Amino acid sequence: MIAPDTIIPLACNFALVVLGVSLLLTVYRVVRGPTLPDRVLALDMLVGIAIGLIAVISIRTGYTLYVDIAISLGLVGFLATVAFARFILARGIRGERPAEDGPVLLLEIGGDAKAARKGAGPADAANDPSGKGMK
Template sequence: MASWVISIAFLLLIAALVLSFIRLVQGPSLPDRVIALELIALITTAFILVYAVAVDVPAFIDVALVLALTGFMAAIGFARFLERGGNPK
């Protein structure tokens, strides 16, 4: 039972990744592209977590945690850039 659930999770994550990449390429403004990039980082984190469950290696959860924190720090950096009058276009 778990194998088909993991397969469906991977397929849904692939679909979300493709749609996020399309938004990254087509985004009309810089904030749209940054949000798409943040979403790609989140989806990659989810990939790592699902893979950790699939292969039963809990060490990959630490990798996913580091990736999530890095994505969060990038979002904070972009917000500070816009706050200080950066060009959002």
């Protein structure tokens, strides 16, 4: 059987290597992400990787204050992700409209479903499944 004194440093080294590789791949996704939501998810993943790195360093050094820092970083990362999601949602409402052949984006605003498709007019109101028409 392997002694705990040898397995913990080996596991920490292995975890640091895995977290380092995932950090590099995630930074690549942040830089090369094709869309803004991809970049936001990659930034959220970076926070998770940083929490993992802090936890491994805490185990390796035996200094438990690092765990409190990791918890605080998790809270800040969650709030940043929510803020980015709200930004993307607001940008989707006020931003570019999808192409004519693109999918129809339905938004619930004030109880009525409004189509955000380019050129949606009275003809589309007759096909509205809610039966309320477009306003």
